[in-house]
Amino acid sequence: MDILICDDEPLAVERLSRMVTQLGHQVVATAQHGIEAIDYVQQYEPDVVLLDIKMPEMDGLICAQHLSALNPMPAVVFCTAYDEHALTAIQSQAKGYLLKPIAKAELQEVLDNLTKLTQAQVSQLEQKENMEKQAQRQQIAAKTYRGIELIPIENIYYFLADQKYVTVRHKNGSVLIDETLKDLEQEFANKFIRIHRNALISLDYLDGLELVASGQYQVRCRELEEKLAVSRRHLPMLRERMQNF
Structure with missing residues (x-):
């Protein structure tokens, strides 16, 4: 699968990238915060986003809300050192929640489960859940020559x-x-x-x-x-x- 990693810690990005590659997947891009991740998701259309929660500019939870509006939408897996966000992450329809330091076996289990779903199936499931919950965004994300604008x-x-x-x-x-x-x-x-x-x-x-x-x-x-x-x-x-x- 094509995977995007979003984390503001370079060492965490390097470690995750190495594990993803070892597990037979491809890292198509890395981002340092949520706004950059939205831009790269629209550009590269990854199957999965490994998303940190506490980041500058835009945190992972808000980023996930915007990603859920994209078509096709990627599967989001939160990767964080803070377990107090677990409930919020589950409510955001994330496909996984991994606590740092992330074990290779745990990452493999999550990615193996996601591999069973095609990108189209993930998109359809997320859209259906969004419509049922009628979750409203507080901003609209638009890609312009200045980057991602939030209105x-x-x-x-x-x-x-x-x-x-x-x-x-x-x-x-x-x-x-x-x-x-x-x-x-x-x-x-x-x-x-x-x-x-x-x-x-x-x-x-x-x-x-x-x-x-x-x-x-x-x-x-x-x-x-x-x-x-x-x-x-x-x-x-x-x-x-x-x-x-």
């Missing part, structure tokens, strides 16, 4: 789909993400509403509905000059939600 959900005005990408319009501009509007709608159903087959708008920034021509409507978005079209199909639900403001 707080409360700063997002709307999502606009365009072919295979979705534009995220937020307080500091806009970015593209490789996620589907359907998945975003399911995850943030309490914060965003669909107004068109290609658009979700934040309920926090929805400023009003206006008739423009021949029965066509558009919505105003607080703090923005641009307006978004509302389809007739989604107009009744939008009106109902607005009445409950």
Whole structure:
């Protein structure tokens, strides 16, 4: 399997890399913190991420939340010296939890179990669990020329789909993400509403509905000059939600 190692301790990375190679797997990349790991996962698409928990910039638990939104998503195995995070790690749907110093036999057992699942199967299982638990992220991760940008959900005005990408319009501009509007709608159903087959708008920034021509409507978005079209199909639900403001 292709494996990414994320740990801010060089000696730990070196030791893990050696064991992974000895067990017949390939280390495709190493990262020093969570933000770097997200970037490398999107670039190399590893089957497994061996993830430390306490790291600078972004810790492993938050990183795992963002990794769970990727498609395909890698299997996450936490590797840490702190056993008090075990419950949180299990709740994050991690596929394994190894305490440092990690024994080669323990690592082999975890990797052998993961080898039995194909990357596609792991992705499908994780997505199903995410939908069932309806766990909401607090930020959206977007890969830009500056690296990985984290956009707080409360700063997002709307999502606009365009072919295979979705534009995220937020307080500091806009970015593209490789996620589907359907998945975003399911995850943030309490914060965003669909107004068109290609658009979700934040309920926090929805400023009003206006008739423009021949029965066509558009919505105003607080703090923005641009307006978004509302389809007739989604107009009744939008009106109902607005009445409950």
